[in-house]
Amino acid sequence: MPLLSLERISSYYGDARALADVSLEVGDGEIVAVIGSNGAGKTTMLRTISGLIHPRAGRICFEGAAIERMQAHHLIRRGIAHVPEGRRLFAQMTVRENLLMGAYGAPSWKERAALIDEVCALFPRLQERIGQLAGTLSGGERQMLATARALMARPRLLMLDEPSLGLAPKIVETILAIIQDVNRRGVAVLLVEQNVQLALKAAARAYLLESGAVVKSGMTAQFLADETVRQSYLGI
Amino acid sequence: MLTQLVIAQIVNGIVVGSMYALFASGLTLIWGTMKMLNFAHGEFFMLAGYLVYFCYAVLSIDPALATVIAVVVVFLLGVVVERTVIHHLLSRPVWQFTTIIATLGTSIILQNLALHLWGPEFQNVPYFVEGMLNLFGIRIAYQRLLILGVSCASIMALWFILKHTRLGLALRATAQDADAAQLYGVNILSIYTLTFGLSAALAALAAAMLAPITAVNPYMGLSPLLKGFVVVILGGLGSFGGAIVGGVLLGVVESLGVLFSSTEWSDVIAFTFLVLVIWIRPWGLFGVEERS
Numbered sequence: 001m002p003l004l005s006l007e008r009i010s011s012y013y014g015d016a017r018a019l020a021d022v023s024l025e026v027g028d029g030e031i032v033a034v035i036g037s038n039g040a041g042k043t044t045m046l047r048t049i050s051g052l053i054h055p056r057a058g059r060i061c062f063e064g065a066a067i068e069r070m071q072a073h074h075l076i077r078r079g080i081a082h083v084p085e086g087r088r089l090f091a092q093m094t095v096r097e098n099l100l101m102g103a104y105g106a107p108s109w110k111e112r113a114a115l116i117d118e119v120c121a122l123f124p125r126l127q128e129r130i131g132q133l134a135g136t137l138s139g140g141e142r143q144m145l146a147t148a149r150a151l152m153a154r155p156r157l158l159m160l161d162e163p164s165l166g167l168a169p170k171i172v173e174t175i176l177a178i179i180q181d182v183n184r185r186g187v188a189v190l191l192v193e194q195n196v197q198l199a200l201k202a203a204a205r206a207y208l209l210e211s212g213a214v215v216k217s218g219m220t221a222q223f224l225a226d227e228t229v230r231q232s233y234l235g236i
Numbered sequence: 237m238l239t240q241l242v243i244a245q246i247v248n249g250i251v252v253g254s255m256y257a258l259f260a261s262g263l264t265l266i267w268g269t270m271k272m273l274n275f276a277h278g279e280f281f282m283l284a285g286y287l288v289y290f291c292y293a294v295l296s297i298d299p300a301l302a303t304v305i306a307v308v309v310v311f312l313l314g315v316v317v318e319r320t321v322i323h324h325l326l327s328r329p330v331w332q333f334t335t336i337i338a339t340l341g342t343s344i345i346l347q348n349l350a351l352h353l354w355g356p357e358f359q360n361v362p363y364f365v366e367g368m369l370n371l372f373g374i375r376i377a378y379q380r381l382l383i384l385g386v387s388c389a390s391i392m393a394l395w396f397i398l399k400h401t402r403l404g405l406a407l408r409a410t411a412q413d414a415d416a417a418q419l420y421g422v423n424i425l426s427i428y429t430l431t432f433g434l435s436a437a438l439a440a441l442a443a444a445m446l447a448p449i450t451a452v453n454p455y456m457g458l459s460p461l462l463k464g465f466v467v468v469i470l471g472g473l474g475s476f477g478g479a480i481v482g483g484v485l486l487g488v489v490e491s492l493g494v495l496f497s498s499t500e501w502s503d504v505i506a507f508t509f510l511v512l513v514i515w516i517r518p519w520g521l522f523g524v525e526e527r528s
Binding site for chain 2: 050052071072073076077081082084088089090091092093097100101102104105109149153
């Protein structure tokens with residue numbers, strides 16, 4: 001049984017259909033990439049999974065339970081952590097407070113403090129910036145903090161929306177390494193990217209979304225070999 | 237003699253201003269977290285005034301206990317109003333306007349209810365503590381010192397809650413980015429309810445303290461509401477620190493202004509001051525300039 005499965009999901013913004021019959025699976029401990037151009041429905045898909053919007057049709061199962069009617073604040077406790085597009089840090093709060101928010105569901109301050117130590121071991125840079133306001137961080141540090149905040153919730157599934165957006169190539173490499181490191185610790189990753197090269201490098205499997213529908217899925221090797229993908233998305 | 241008068245007026249201004257601060261921090265809390273204006277804030281103030289009047293002046297309950305009763309009852313009333321009137325509007329389109337109408341309606345209903353039940357007369361509430369402090373020829377009523385002490389204590393308590401508790405963290409997170417707060421486990425709808433109750437409780441505390449000074453009547457909420465909006469805009473919408481500094485500043489400017497004109501001019505002075513400030517800093521003293 002896959003960790004997460006979407007069965008024929010349709011989501012709307014008002015009357016506009018943003019997702020049409022999307023089916024997708026993420027296995028335990030897997031990295032899956034979703035690629036596609038701007039407006040293809042990638043962000044809507046993540047927002048639907050994390051409960052910020054509810055699908056009009058279809059089923060979403062996580063660890064065997066139907067979750068498509070659940071609210072976002074319950075889903076984080078079940079193990080789905082979503083790093084939204086644009087990071088969405090709490091800019092007027094410190095790095096430490098942002099991390100604390102990631103562990104909002106943790107039962108005690110002691111536990112939250114222990115989680116901060118754990119996560120800061122992964123991101124030493126955040127330890128240096130711990131008292132600084134999140135709004136004053138550099139782009140790379142912000143992505144690190146957003147990822148670290150999500151890990152504070154001890155997720156089984158980490159969903160990243162455009163983690164490379166606006167970052168220098170060298171920092172993108174760092175982010176890629178972090179994603180793979182997190183994955184090695186047993187966290188499944190659903191990666192949404194416009195940077196197709198990065199996505200296909202990180203993931204084992206991928207889905208291609210066009211106008212809200214899955215038009216291609218398979219191993220990343222197949223994507224890299226596909227002539228239309230190479231032309232339209234990789235520019236080679 | 238003049239310096240003594242000026243100092244006395246400054247002290248008075250700080251006392252009244254600290255109440256503006258308390259009242260306005262409730263408004264700013266609601267604006268910050270829910271992004272809505274609450275026009276019924278003055279009526280929470282008014283109802284708390286009546287509760288203190290009935291408990292303390294009529295039933296002779298201890299003033300401290302009367303204050304606690306007023307604060308708790310108005311907190312609960314705030315929760316009820318949010319759950320019944322506001323809650324279902326927030327998740328629907330154009331809630332920015334529907335909530336204005338809904339709170340305005342609530343204000344009118346509560347005001348007329350008070351008028352119907354208790355009549356238009358002014359009801360006097362005796363001072364909680366009698367006597368004056370005489371400090372180098374400057375005389376300050378103990379009641380006013382009590383007001384200052386209570387407002388300082390409650391502002392510090394509120395600051396502590398916002399800064400150092402899990403609830404405060406959730407409140408600030410919701411204020412900054414409601415979607416992100418939800419993604420990390422905050423039930424924002426219950427945060428909204430709580431914010432509304434807390435805000436009403438702050439208005440109630442201010443009313444309980446001021447009732448002996450201003451007397452109680454059904455329309456007593458209007459003036460603080462206007463002043464409250466001035467303070468909130470002065471300090472920067474949604475800024476807690478801004479509401480505190482703005483409140484005290486407005487109190488001082490008003491009472492110094494009265495020294496050079498007369499009491500009837502205090503509203504004119506308040507609004508002139510506001511216009512001057514937003515002329516220079518449209519985003520308020522502590523607000524952040526928004527760039528589009």
